[in-house]
Amino acid sequence: MATNTAAGSTNLLKLWPWVVVPLVAIVLPFLFDSGHAINLLSHMGVAIIFALSYNMLLGNTGLLSFGHAVYYGLGAYVAMHLLRSINDAGGEGLPIELLPLVGAGAGLFFGIIFGTFSVRRAGVVFAMITLGLGALVHSSSLMFTDFFGGEAGLFGYRDEAPSLFGVDYAPSRNVYFLVVAWAMIAAILIYLLKKTPLGWMANAVRDNPERAQFVGYDPTIVRFIQFALSAMFAGLAGGLFVITDEIVNDEAVNALTSGAVLLGTYIGGIGYFIGPIVGGTLVTFLESSLSAYTEAWVLYFGLMFIAIVMFAPMGLVGIVHTQYLNWKAxxxxxxxxxxxxxxxxxxxxxxxxxxxxxxxxxxxxxxxxxxxxxxxxxxxxxxxxxxxxxxxxxxxxxxxxxxxxxxxxxxxxxxxxxxxxxx
Amino acid sequence: MTTRNALELKGVKKNFGRAEIIRGLNLEVHEHERHVIIGPNGAGKSTMFNLISGRMKVSDGSIKLFGNDIHNLPAHKVNRMGLSRSFQVTNLFQNMTVMENLRCSLLWSEGHKYAFWKSVMGQQAVTDRAYELAERLNLTEQAEIPASLLTYAQQRSLEIGCTVASGAKVILLDEPTAGMSRTEANDVIQLIQRMTGENTLVVVEHDLSVVFELADRISVLVYGEIIATGTPEEIRNNAAVQEAYLGTEVH
Known part of the structure; x- marks a missing residue:
């Protein structure tokens, strides 16, 4: 529902969220200027990209993945290795601003490899394969310590790398602005992807793969391309995470991370472009803030998810949107x-x-x-x-x-x- | 008119386990003709369509589309070679509007494939074709309405429109007037005649008045075999058909 409905009217007024949201994002770190708050904001930005990439699968293509953290985490590990080699070379090499591209490349690479055999079928088969792949990669992360750094993980230093614009990335606020820039780029690209023949046919394959076949499209290929591109954006988020946190461990590829992005995307609303943005932000906020107040925050989180699934399957954005339409009518x-x-x-x-x-x-x-x-x-x-x-x-x-x-x-x-x- | 065969089935067999549903099917459909398949329930008409359109694999025999083998190809490849179909149960992109359904059906035939670097709404050729089709389908007023909210007859015509839009030369229609009132059925028949002028049409139909109105030639399918093919007049006078089908018809 509500996917392709915005029928091409390039009404400039309709673009207001694309101006307002980044402006708010830029103002926020001056309002909440504690180190903790700015780190939280950076994490939200990463979570937004990750959730948007997840919704390319769940919302747009109807693919329920239980292992999306694989691409996020592998993107992060590859980016971390590159950052470390830059550190070792005494700060010579790829500018830090472009490090997320390395994560994106790794995400795309593994998306193509794992995608070839996971997207043949949608539904339960796909979900089971992603679950298995998630478990496989997570257990590998604890076995192959050379690449994954074992339980301790890998460290790198973002301020010991060159910058394109001569920015010092030791202060977390500067990192935050980099996150905002990448989040904007990713959001715009993911949004535009929905408008392309591929994006349309992804919806078509989600709704009725058989009809899609009888207008000439191979549902497997549509799913595969969407899957690989989605993995690419997940890897981008992972690469960005390396810059914000300067550490990657097995948590980045584990099932909890896969679960969190699923919950966040769903709570926000999979039928809306801003659904994952709201969901990713909210989940990150709850994870960090609610956990300071109560031990039972995971329980609340689960209850909220159940309530959404049962009573408002279109998510929080869906509730607001239906009420708004109702009010307007x-x-x-x-x-x-x-x-x-x-x-x-x-x-x-x-x-x-x-x-x-x-x-x-x-x-x-x-x-x-x-x-x-x-x-x-x-x-x-x-x-x-x-x-x-x-x-x-x-x-x-x-x-x-x-x-x-x-x-x-x-x-x-x-x-x-x-x-x-x-x- | 040429007598080239658009579709040619030779000794096609299909069995599910030990149950043989299609038992050596031979059929020739000429280019540009409207060919109607009739037969009692359970004769294998729908199975035959599923075999031709690539939805099922044949157990034996061959199916040729304009001389090229299409049996056991996946449905999207069969479609790209110029064959499309409608279903007994309406089969649309239910959440999409009429225009979106038509656009999606046009994308491949207009050569856009899996492109992810251009906008669908920016393709003027697709837009023009979609509007033209909506007009021919009498769905201009419903253009922005989701398919699921159309009346049953409108959904059937949209499905026929999508089938035509996919650029197919040979179109299979599975009971296009099933479950319709007389007037609705007449509208659909007129629509079919309008929409499919240049194409070759293979129709499964139960309603004999529809059959004789629509058909250039008729084939009678009984228990997985074609027992007769001919013009409506020939079929009406065929003793074997009268015995096997028309005489014992329960409808």
Whole structure:
């Protein structure tokens, strides 16, 4: 859905996101100028490229890959080896700005090799092959320590390499701007790819490979080219990661990385170009920020993914987009209050659920469950019944009002129309 | 008109395990003719189409398209050699609009292949052809509507349009009027006659009134074999056909 719909009207006004987003990206490091924040922003940029490349497979071609980190990680390792050789040569060789191209080349190379036998079939067969390849490469990364550096990984120094523009890349803000530049280039290229015969036929093969055959296209070749190009952009992200982090270890090729890009892309929304951008940003943010507040962040992450898959398969961007269309069509008239009420009660319910989960985590995971701990700014004792009752109470009241009061109210207001509502 | 054969089947056999569905099929379809295949249910009509179009492999025998062997080639190669088909169940890119369906069907025949360095919307020839086709299909008003939201009859005509758009010289239509009212069926027949003037047409059809309206020649397929081929008049008067098909027809 919503893939090829923007019918060629080269309306310049429609290009506003391409101006606004980079401007915001350039301003951000001045607003959040701590080293941690700027590193986080850089990671977001890398994650965006990675997620966009992943959506070339999942969203555009209908290929569910469980091993996309292979191309990201191998791109990163090859780029790291080159960076190290530049370091060893005393800072002579390829300019650091072009290092991601090396990662992209490696991604493309391995994409072509692994693509030849993984894209014959879409669906389950493809998914299983990618899973196997992911496991294969990850276990190789621990076996062949010469190339992969073993568990410790490989180090390199980004500031001991030449720069095209004489920029000093020791400060992380300069690295961030390099990330933004590459992210823009990658996003534009991936966006334009969707407009080409290949991009169109990728959608066609996703929707109906048989019909695609009867208009002359070999679905395997369409998938293969998309796969190789997607691997190339994943490798580009990996090469960029080498510059931001100056270290690569087996984490770059492992299943968690493959899983994270899948979750992020899906949570953002695979049917929209900005879906993976939102998803990649969000997942990176949650990984780094939520984990500072709670041990249970992986659980929240999983719950969010399940909720999206079950209730909003078009992702977060899809929710916003459908509500926006609905609002523009006047579907909110007279029921805006009911919609906000559902949103609010839903948030209250989520708040209660979070309290319950935090209590449970503390109770079952802590050495001393009775030790006081801070729950939403209130110091409570998890062996006491009261915080449990209050938390469950909030959750039940919130979700209860949403499901049994807000939803019927909205349905009544919508009258016969049964569409809309909380997606 | 030449008597060159567009399509030629010789001793084609197809068995699924021990079940022999097609048992030595011989058929010649002349260029530019409208050839209709009739036969009782389970005679193997759809299987025959699947064999010709490359969707299934033949067990034995040969299929020639303009003199070139096409049996056991994958469907996209058969298509590139000049043959396309529609299906019994509508087979479109459901999420795409009418125009997008037509554009996708035109891309290969207009020579764009797997290009990833040019824009589809920038190809004026494709756009012009797509609009022209939409007009001939009477789908201009629905041009920007997703295929899944069209009426059944409109979807069938769009499918015929996509089949023609792919540049095929020989077109196989599998029950193009199945499940349609009389008036809808008439529209589709007119559309087929309009769209396929220059091409060779092979049609599987159940509705005998449609058959006799459309056909230059008719072949009768019974239990995996062609028992008769001829003009509508000859078929009507053929004793074997009357016995095997028309006489015992349950419809």
């Amino acid at each position: 006047g579907g909110w008239k007279g029921n805006t209050g009911a919609r906000l009420y559902i949103l609010l009660t839903g948030l209250v319910g989520i708040f209660g659920l979070v309290c319950v989960i935090e209590l449970a985590y503390h109770y079952f995971r802590s050495w001393d469950p009775s030790a006081p701990f801070a729950l939403m700014g209130v110091t409570v004792d998890a062996t006491n019944a009261l915080p449990w009752l209050v938390s469950f109470g909030i959750a039940i009241i919130g979700f209860g009002l949403m499901l049994f009061h807000g939803n019927p109210m909205l349905k009544r207001k919508l009258g016969a129309k049964s569409d809309g509502g909380k997606a």
